[in-house]
Amino acid sequence: MTHTGAVGVPWSVVGEAPAYLQSDPVGGPSTPIDALQGIALLDRLDSMPRGDVRAFLQANPDAVRTMLASPPSASAVAAWWDSAPASGRGILRSLAPQLVGNLEGVPYRARDLANRDVLQAADEQLETRLGGVIGRAEREELEARRHMLREVEQALEAGEDRRLIGLDVTGEGRAIVAVGDVSHADYVTYLVPGMFFGVDAQIEAWTATAQDLVDEQERRLAAAGRSGTVAAVAWIGYTTPSLVNVASMELAREGRDALTASLQGLRAERGDDQPHLAVLAHSYGSTAALLSLEEHDVNVDALAVVGSPGSPARHASELHVTGGNVWVGAAEWDPIPASGVFGSQPASRAYGAKLFSVAPGVDPATGETLGGAVTHNDYFARGSMSLRNLALIAIGEGAQVIGPDHSRGDFARAHTRIR
Known part of the structure; x- marks a missing residue:
């Protein structure tokens, strides 16, 4: 299938295709991890020890945001998830829950668990900051954000x-x-x-x-x-x-x-x-x-x-x-x-x-x-x-x-x- 833009013109003519239509970059085992993207990066991460994954995420704080802004196709992610070792998936869920929780193609049960971890961590961080010495404007902003998080929690708790x-x-x-x-x-x-x-x-x-x-x-x-x-x-x-x-x-x-x-x-x-x-x-x-x-x-x-x-x-x-x-x-x-x-x-x-x-x-x-x-x-x-x-x-x-x-x-x- 040739993907086209809104007026039927191929993306090769009008410019770069939307992120969800782009092919996944590939990289061999000798490619440095910080040069990998898409499925190639996920493949590398799910094969690494927990300490190395943590070190990579700390050294590349924008890696998750970048992946979510230009994700691999959902079908490619689903295939990756099915073939990834359970231990590697578990490490990513615990160290990069925002990625696992929002990457289309990851099973919904895993996404739910990851997003609940993000929700809880965000709530705890807000409580810590609100318990400190902060200005009035910052306090109002944090309290508004806390209210938003509580609304999500209530939506989840209101039914089975x-x-x-x-x-x-x-x-x-x-x-x-x-x-x-x-x-x-x-x-x-x-x-x-x-x-x-x-x-x-x-x-x-x-x-x-x-x-x-x-x-x-x-x-x-x-x-x-x-x-x-x-x-x-x-x-x-x-x-x-x-x-x-x-x-x-x-x-x-x-x-x-x-x-x-x-x-x-x-x-x-x-x-x-x-x-x-x-x-x-x-x-x-x-x-x-x-x-x-x-x-x-x-x-x-x-x-x-x-x-x-x-x-x-x-x-x-x-x-x-x-x-x-x-x-x-x-x-x-x-x-x-x-x-x-x-x-x-x-x-x-x-x-x-x-x-x-x-x-x-x-x-x-x-x-x-x-x-x-x-x-x-x-x-x-x-x-x-x-x-x-x-x-x-x-x-x-x-x-x-x-x-x-x-x-x-x-x-x-x-x-x-x-x-």
Whole structure:
């Protein structure tokens, strides 16, 4: 396959390919370790004694950051991990937990353990610094960072079977929490947020939303008499925008690259046992997801966007979604879907996606009354028509989804656009 840029031009023409598309550098046994990169460096490190690994990391404090900024492909990492000696993997997890915890292709269980070590170490370091003599401004900064770490801890402690599969404790932070066994679940759903969804303010709530989705999916599978296991990923893997920069696509492109890497990491982790993979994306996060599925070498089985400002893709067929399984939800009083800020209006008939209802109504399968989404931030509310439909979309039950005209599985009369 020839990888291309956003306009179909080979990367050899337009310049260097993104990091996740680059080939891994190679190096023989005589190559100095500080000249190695990618898999060659990982191979060398996992064969070294603990003391030598520690000495290398101390002498090269930017080695982990550099590796994560330009990582090997997830499939190459998965192959390396499988072939690396257990002792070498253990040394790296204990001495370089940030690397093991965030390197796509490493099994999620190992990443969870490594990231929890990073979380604990960061918390202890903050407590030590806060216990010393520091200025007011520094104290406020450290207390804010401590609050962010506590939010991640609470997200992990609030429910069973949760794994911390991505963590960055610097700056505004990034955190990715899996609810359920993403390594083995039959259905895996990624939840991609929009503006104002920072780790400090939202990781606990976003993880709770992932739990609500999992609970709803399990209920729907049982009602349909189907077997299957589900997992959801509360993904805050990029810096979400504020009012200052929401009109720019810069952070959406950052989200595009980060989401691509995460999805490729799941594909590599699962190998021959691939799940039904869905992405549910909100607002600005939908633009990041649309960019990923249009421009990058990754595909999913279902995509649903809500409150979406669009992307350069003009039609659902331009997205790497199996069978054109693209869905759109838009609340009546949400102005964003009709804005076309980033080029397209996914809720329009011309886009070619299926619309689903987010309005209040009665569930025809259970008879229960469901709430409706009124504004831009109501789409994932527990007990809502929107969450019901999103759950069904992500487990391949599109025929049971309620359309905007409140018919089941009939989208011929879908609204042409949001008023």
